[in-house]
Amino acid sequence: MLIRVKELELRKLEFNQTFPPGAVEFGPDFRQIGDLHAAGRAELIVEHHGHHQDVDDIRVVGKLGTQIEVLCARCLEPVVHKVAWDFDLLYRPQGVDRRGEEVSISEAETEIGYYQGEGLLLEDVLREQVLLATPLKTVCREDCKGLCPSCGHNLNQEQCGCEQRTGDPRWAALGDIKNKLQS
Ligand SMILES: [Zn+2]
Ligand SMILES: [Zn+2]
Secondary structure (H helix, E strand, O other), rough: EEHHHHHHHHOOOOEEEEEOOOOOOOOOOOEEEEEEEEEEEEEEEEEOOOOEEEEEEEEEEEEEEEEEEEEEOOOOOEEEEEEEEEEEEEEEOHHHHOOOOOOOOOOOOOOOEEEEOOOOEEEHHHHHHHHHHHHOOOOOOOOOOOOOOOOOOOOEEEEEEOOOOOOOHHHHOOOOOOOHHHH
16 A cells, blocks of 8 residues: 555545555565554654755554564474554655755654655555564574574474583683693
8 A cells, every 4th residue: 555645745544454464575584474454544744944845754653463473593493473563653755864954853753764756655664563573583482492403303392312512612611711720
């Protein structure tokens, strides 16, 4: 759904939409499970920069909900991550900040992005927010044992026959120091 500046000049745009898996592209590491639901509104915020210098910003406020499947950072098994996320975003026209003008809205208040041409794709906004809402490192469970470093076996399922590495390398380093002190 394209949020057009021209339409926002007339009225605020309310949205309440459901996107099936595939409607928003997430890349190879993320899989959307079930629908993505997004509701909110888009409005035009005009910044006045002196004479005839108006900047049309698009503000998008709303919330989204979906489920994303990612791979456990330790054992690489799929994990379903529930996303429920509120957002309040400001998009400025691409290039406007390169004219050397002061940005009047501090970045702390709202996150600032950029749009090109006549408007902004809601799908692009949602993709970015879902990626932000999903932790970079998800584990299937707190005590996930991960994969055996030697044979790659999933240690949550069963112990492999590989010999366990003896000790922590940090302790080994301490042992070296101790040996030196004693000699
Ligand atoms: Zn795991
Ligand atoms: Zn092993």
